[in-house]
Amino acid sequence: MSLDYPFTEIPAAGEVREVAPGIFWLRMPLPFQLDHINLWLMRDGAGWTIVDTGFPDDAVRETWRAILDRLDGPVTRLIVTHFHPDHLGLATWLLAETGAELWMTSGEFLTAHVVWNEVAGHGARFMVEQFRQHGLDGEHLARFEKRGSGYRKAVPGLPEHYRRIKAGDAIRIGCHTWQTIIGYGHAPEHLALYCAELGVLISGDMLLPRISTNISVFAATPDADALRWYLASLDRMAEEVLPQTLVLPSHGLPFTGVQARVGALHAHHEERLHALENSCEHAPQSAAGLLDVLFGRVLDTHQTMFAMGEAIAHLNYLEQAGRLSRSIDADGVIRYSRLQHQPAAH
Template identity: 85%
Template sequence: MSLHYPFTEIPAAGEQREVAPGIFWLRMPLPFQLDHINLWLLRDGEGWTIVDTGFPDDGVRATWRSILDRLDGPVKRLIVTHFHPDHLGLATWLMEQTGAPLAMTSAEFLTAHAVWNEVGGHGAQYMVEQFRRHGLDADRLDKFASRGSGYRRAVPGLPAHYQRLKAGEPVTIDGQAWKILIGYGHSPEHLALYCAKLGVLISGDMLLPKISTNISVFAATPDADALRWYLESLTVMAEEIPPQTLVLPSHGLPFTGVQARVGALHAHHEERLHALENSCEQAPQSAAGLLDVLFGRALDTHQTMFAMGEAIAHLNYLEQAGRLSREIGDDGVIRYSRLSIQSAAH
């Protein structure tokens, strides 16, 4: 089954587009190359549940005010899929505006606080050292050091309490049972919501129709096999979700065809892995030295941050799968070499 897009007209600012019974699509702008995020407003009895919050921008706040003013009941709950700023950025503000509690997974809540406070291996100083070890040049390292992580600017405040959501537990919204599905690789404990009766999956960033979500390795977990975790999460999702399910992604258009999209993502990443293997055939290569192989275009500082994390994720996958070997040079830089068939057999 190929992908099908049942809703091709994008909601205007402040518009609530119903895509399934009691489920409304909102679209908010982002100040990045990826210029939008989809948010979801769910009827919940006499009130409403919001899934994800948007980026903290005055225009987005104004749009939210116009939406909240038109609602015919209270906001009962904010559910956030993961800690990234476009999803969590306005959570504290919306809690203040509505009085609604925040619900999310434990790892996402705690990671948000670690990143915000730059502790536990999270923060610009740790990222700079990680990228140095993976071969990034001094000029770009200096830009990261002076820029900082940027998370506090993108998430102005964090709540001190939340309702914990756990894998497999049902969440009841408007009398319907939604199952919590957890995905790994894009963030520590990314939450998706699946309602079998409505035939709807709110996929967050785990499953997008056109682009591959960023899979990064962070300084706090330098040996993480994040790409394998992500691909395994997709496989589980494809096995559990029926093909006709309407997928509501955080970016791009709603679609059906989970299995086709998961298959395409597996193929995309395997093609990238082969390209990296081939590039490490003749001489050892660092993650920074392989950015052109993965991306093939000029990258600004913001894009380089994601690109380095993704390159390391692919290289960790190959090294832990026995397809590349890793060595640390006298300069302290980690480089990777392709294993010959003979050496791999040993």
């Protein structure tokens, strides 16, 4: 089963396009290789709900102002799927512009504050030490020390209060009920919203049509099995969502074919896991030494940060599955070796 793309024309800057009854698609630019984010505007009684914010850029603010000026009612609620800058970066500004109330999961709201303040294992100094332990060279480490985490620049300010969303909540937006689906691996407590009546899933970054979202291990949780959490989250999503559901992702085009996409992502990650496993066959390898195996291209500093987190996630998965063993060499670098006698599959 392949994916179907019912909307192939991308909304122009400032355009608001209806993709389901009362649900409108906006597209905003991003200053990265992934150059856009999809945002969602939802009819909510006499007013409106916004899902995600976009990146804090003057052009994005001006686009938002033009859209807000055209609305026929107030924005009463801002729902943020997770703490990453392209989703939360303009939250403080949008709340001030509209008077809306912020709705988020606790995991995302609190993580945003921890990352912003660079405490509790989050921040550049912790990341640099984590990457050193996983074999990254001194030149790259120096760049990260100089660059910092970048989160404060990308998220100029953070709201101080919010309405908490929990797993299993039913949220009434307009005349429709949306079920919350919480996912793990990409972010601590990522929110997706599913309306069975409309046949629509707002998937955030958890389910994208053409790329696999970044799955990283962070310094605060060095042994996290983030990839296993992510794949298990996708399986739960595929079980809860009907096959004909229209998926509204944060990046790429809206699509149908949830189960097919989840299957393809499982196959993609298993292929990457096998490649890593084979690369650890003859000599112990570090995460940094395996970046070429995973990505096969030259990475800039920004991309290297995500690549290291993703390599560690895959290696943690393999170690905890009993497919690799982990050791620490004389320089304090963590290395992985293929186990010669793996446990029998059940």
